[in-house]
Amino acid sequence: MGSTEEIYEISTKTQEVVDDYESYVGGGFAPYPVALTHTKGSKAWDVDGKEYIDFLSMYSVVNMGHGHPKILAAAVQAMTEGAVVNLPFHSPYYGKLAKKLHDLFGYDKFVAMTSGAEAADAAVKIARKWGYISKNIPEGKCHILTAAACYHGVTLSTVSLASKKSSAFGPFVPNVGSTAPSGKVVAFGVIDDLREALEVDGERIVAFIIEPIQGSAGIVAPPKGYLKEVAALCKGHNVLFIVDEVQCGLGRAGANLCHLRDGVRPDLVVLGKALAGGMYPLSGVLGDDHIMGLLDPFEIGSTMAANPVGCAAALAALDVLVDEDLSQRSNELGDLLRSNLKAANLPHITAFNGAGLFMSLVLEDKPPKVTPRRIVSLLAQRGVLASAAGLRRIRICPPLTISKEELLKGAEVVIGVMRDIEGCGELPAEVLVDVRH
Numbered sequence: 273m274g275s276t277e278e279i280y281e282i283s284t285k286t287q288e289v290v291d292d293y294e295s296y297v298g299g300g301f302a303p304y305p306v307a308l309t310h311t312k313g314s315k316a317w318d319v320d321g322k323e324y325i326d327f328l329s330m331y332s333v334v335n336m337g338h339g340h341p342k343i344l345a346a347a348v349q350a351m352t353e354g355a356v357v358n359l360p361f362h363s364p365y366y367g368k369l370a371k372k373l374h375d376l377f378g379y380d381k382f383v384a385m386t387s388g389a390e391a392a393d394a395a396v397k398i399a400r401k402w403g404y405i406s407k408n409i410p411e412g413k414c415h416i417l418t419a420a421a422c423y424h425g426v427t428l429s430t431v432s433l434a435s436k437k438s439s440a441f442g443p444f445v446p447n448v449g450s451t452a453p454s455g456k457v458v459a460f461g462v463i464d465d466l467r468e469a470l471e472v473d474g475e476r477i478v479a480f481i482i483e484p485i486q487g488s489a490g491i492v493a494p495p496k497g498y499l500k501e502v503a504a505l506c507k508g509h510n511v512l513f514i515v516d517e518v519q520c521g522l523g524r525a526g527a528n529l530c531h532l533r534d535g536v537r538p539d540l541v542v543l544g545k546a547l548a549g550g551m552y553p554l555s556g557v558l559g560d561d562h563i564m565g566l567l568d569p570f571e572i573g574s575t576m577a578a579n580p581v582g583c584a585a586a587l588a589a590l591d592v593l594v595d596e597d598l599s600q601r602s603n604e605l606g607d608l609l610r611s612n613l614k615a616a617n618l619p620h621i622t623a624f625n626g627a628g629l630f631m632s633l634v635l636e637d638k639p640p641k642v643t644p645r646r647i648v649s650l651l652a653q654r655g656v657l658a659s660a661a662g663l664r665r666i667r668i669c670p671p672l673t674i675s676k677e678e679l680l681k682g683a684e685v686v687i688g689v690m691r692d693i694e695g696c697g698e699l700p701a702e703v704l705v706d707v708r709h
């Protein structure tokens with residue numbers, strides 16, 4: 273297998289889907305030319321009926337597996353009841369979900385949004401309000417610090433949080449980002465950078481927001497002990513410590529919330545993606561009363577946020593997370609996958625990063641044949657869905673419900689692809705690049 277004798281081409285049906293997209297869709301995330309129509313558990317099927325093993329979970333959206341029967345049943349029931357949005361009246365689901373999150377994670381309050389970016393934006397707003405009211409920062413001076421290479425979404429406020437911005441969208445939201453007011457750039461995982469920034473600008477900084485493991489940067493875990501030191505520094509400077517768990521949370525990295533691996537308790541926690549089991553858009557922020565209590569009605573929310581279908585799905589998804597011990601599965605299966613791939617002594621892989629089933633394969637810099645996009649393309653050709661991450665990484669994040677057998681079957685495909693990629697001819701979509709970083 274592998275090499276120039278294999279013919280890799282896009283089917284007519286797939287091409288039709290791609291053509292519609294390219295002709296009529298604006299923006300988007302440069303999808304690979306794979307057109308999926310069905311998913312179930314850890315598998316997906318395309319327009320031609322070809323079967324794939326999902327090693328991506330749609331970017332950590334389906335941690336609980338595609339179409340988990342309990343989550344699906346809960347969502348369908350809420351939909352059948354004739355779900356109303358949660359704006360002008362109460363539905364029983366929102367408060368029930370907020371209580372469940374309180375019981376699970378110990379925060380006083382939860383406020384719901386729909387996308388991860390909206391929730392990150394909400395966290396910024398909440399932190400600013402806290403900064404003006406509780407930290408007594410003069411008007412217009414609140415600064416929100418992030419870590420370089422972070423990703424919190426692509427709305428105007430969340431691209432403003434990023435270190436690399438396209439100048440086509442300026443002016444950006446001021447006083448946010450990975451550069452402190454005095455000019456210090458804070459690298460992810462480098463505690464001395466944060467210390468210096470807080471020593472110089474701590475009076476104006478209201479919050480430090482980080483992903484406990486950076487996702488879109490390439491699934492990059494910080495050095496051991498980093499989060500603990502971050503928490504202590506933030507506390508010492510009266511700065512809110514905010515974690516964005518949109519991608520790494522809810523079992524993905526081997527803990528119900530990723531930061532729990534480090535035994536810290538952030539002030540605000542941003543959730544999204546898998547919160548409603550991938551069944552419905554739902555995100556939100558967790559925090560305690562002394563911060564969340566500062567919010568007045570109509571300050572955070574949206575028409576479709578906390579709609580009953582999403583909340584019902586989330587109630588079931590959280591049950592599945594706990595009842596099926598998915599964080600433990602993530603650790604066990606992550607260890608199994610990592611040891612399997614390591615034992616194969618594969619070419620082009622220089623390191624493994626991440627935690628549990630939140631994993632990246634770090635590649636040697638060897639274009640034009642060995643690139644993340646080509647590897648992902650060949651994986652898809654051979655029936656495994658993964659994605660490029662960062663500049664030189666492959667993201668491997670199967671649903672946490674995947675069976676051992678399926679996981680090892682997928683691992684065999686990864687092993688074959690890494691061995692064959694250098695000898696392979698041109699592949700579909702290999703020229704597209706992941707533009708996030």
Ligand SMILES: Cc1ncc(COP(=O)(O)O)c(C=O)c1O
Nearest residue numbers: 387388389423424425487518519
């Ligand atoms: C850590 C993190 N925060 C926020 C977001 C944005 O979420 P959404 O795409 O739902 O707006 C993402 C998306 O990948 C993410 O990984």
